[in-house]
Amino acid sequence: MCIALLKIDMTADRTAVSDEQFAMKSLSDCRLYTFVDTAWLRGRTPEVVARQLCDGGSDLIQFRAKQSTPDEIRAMAEKILPVTRRAGVGLVINDFLEVARVTGAEFCHLGQEDFFDAGHVAVSELRTTDSELRIGLSSHAPAQAERAVAAGADYLAIGPVYATGTKPSARPVTLEYVRWAAGHVNIPWFAIGGITLENLGDVLAAGARRVCVVSAILNAPDAAKACAQFRRRLE
Secondary structure, three states: OOHHHOOOOOOOOOOOOOOOOOOOOOHHHOOEEEEEEHHHOOOOOHHHHHHHHHHHOOOEEEEEOOOOOHHHHHHHHHHHHHHHHHHOOEEEEEOOHHHHHHHOOOEEEEOHHHHOOOOOOOHHHHOOOOOOOEEEEEEOOHHHHHHHHHOOOOEEEEOOOOOOOOOOOOOOOHHHHHHHHHHHOOOOEEEOOOOOOOOHHHHHHOOOOOEEEOHHHHOOOOHHHHHHHHHHHHO
């Protein structure tokens, strides 16, 4: 999904979410990055899953809805944002920059194809003068990570570390890339892709201090409990 192709009703009022008492952790202090992914809801609403993730100790939550339109994503994000704001958790909108802008989400996450392949060279190109929106970028190799850091990304996703059902066609980067990132990336970064409680120890031993977890939490019988288990291991 290229940024240039996004269409959304910009005439509507920006989501009314109070900033009162909202205090999100700094990115450097964030450890657990989780997802509300519409492909893994299993009958739950996005806002209910967001509450479970907040209760379990998430620091950041990405909202990802690959099969939805920008207007549908905005409508769902507007229900999630009050939940994350009350919990002091940053909300990340996947792919849809204009949705992040108009809802007032704290972050937007973009893939290599959505940023560099769309002709962008600096994250500052995507910021407006009245916006504090922060941008995270995916990376799958050292050269991509270096390019993303140079572009001014606020954080990086490093992966997929292992094969993952959320992106079955993606080739795993293995723990070697995690080790490289630990020694070379000087901005906050999160290991992502197929991370479970069983392999988390190996990921941390390779140098990761922050992780993204999708299916291992969303497929658990109790998402809040699974989230808390990851939280304890990370601490």
